[in-house]
Amino acid sequence: MPAPSILTREQLDEFERRGVLPLRGLLAADRVRRAREYVQHRLARFGLWKDGRWCLGAVPRPEWPATGLGPSQAIGNEHPDVEGLLEEPALLCAVAALLGGCALDRTRSGPPQILFTLPNSDTWMVPATNWHVDFPRLATGRRPGVQLFAFLDTVEPRGGGTLVVAGSHRLLNDKRFVRSKALRRLLGRETFFRELYSPERAGGEDRARLLGEAGAVGDVPLEVIELTGAPGDAYFTDPRVLHTAAPNATDRPRIMATHRFVPVDVLPELARAFTSP
Ligand SMILES: O=C(O)CCC(=O)C(=O)O
Structure with missing residues (x-):
């Protein structure tokens, strides 16, 4: 008999429908604290973390779209306290539930990647640029x-949390490989995405209003949402x-x-999708 799922039917349905699922308090506080302390320890070398507090004046303030220190070089991901995030039993159960218990490729996927953004703007807006997917659409239509x-510290609204278009994973799954650049271009034919990418809707509050605005392509409802949360909270997204x-x-x-x-x-289909003409 299969093990009972950690996720409810409603949560699985929400993930299917929206491609985004919040799971509050998924990661144990201790595990998250260790990973956060590792990041703070690494940033202490730049004077950014000192005596248990942020000293943001230690480096010149970046201006959006610059994010400040590159997390891979300045912080790095290969540390047991970062890798340990992936050992969280509840997290692994949630992944198994979302992927129907498929065996995972754990050898090549490496440690989690730290996402770090210094305060870099006086005003907040939904960017028109750099909308992308990390994985192509597969010809089988399968979720890759x-x-x-995951939140290692509190991320408040307008605090640099990733933005996602809920529902967009359901578009352009029409039995062919579509990589990120082509996907962006094809979606740009639709009113919702034209607005999203539009440099005319250029800055400030006008672009901030795109957050949460309901839209649709055909019968697929779409919404830009901001990932925010407290330490230990997490979201799962469909990589499409x-x-x-x-x-x-x-x-x-x-x-x-x-x-x-x-x-x-x-993996074999993904490899074909990345290399297909
Ligand atoms: O929140 C961010 O910095 C963007 C993350 C992103 O694009 C990704 O993980 O693929």
Whole structure:
């Protein structure tokens, strides 16, 4: 008999429908604290973290779209306290539930990736640029895995949390490979995405209003949502949802971690999709 799922039928349905599922308090507080302390420890080298508090004046303030220090170089991901995030039993049960228990490719997927953004803007808006997907549409229409976005510290609204277009994973699954650039272009023919990418709807509050505005392509409802949360909260997304980084208009750095879980049996098709003409 299969093990009972950690997720309810309603949550699984929500994930199917919206391609985004919040799971509050998914990660244990201790595990998250260790990963956050690792990040703070690494940033202490730049004077950004000192005596248990942020000293943001230690480096020049970046201006959006710059995010400040590159997390891979300045922080790095390969540390047991970062890798330990993926050992969380509740997280692994949620991944198994979302992927129907498929065996995962854990050898090549590496540690979670730290997402870090210093405060970098006085105003907040939904960017017109860099909307993308990390995985192509597959010819079989199959979901290529699930992506985790976990909060290592509080990320408030307008605090640099990733933006995603809920529902967008359901578009353009029409039996062919479509990679990110082509997907962006094809979606740009639709009113909802024309507005989203539109440089005319250029800045400030006008673009901020795109958040939460209901839209649709055909019968697929769409909505731009901002990933926000407290330490230990997480979202799972369908890797086919369009998403982008956002400005951080608060006074605290944004610290999140992301990871892509890919079933082993999807790898051959993924490889074909990435290399197809
Ligand atoms: O929140 C961000 O910085 C963007 C993350 C992103 O685009 C990704 O993980 O693919």
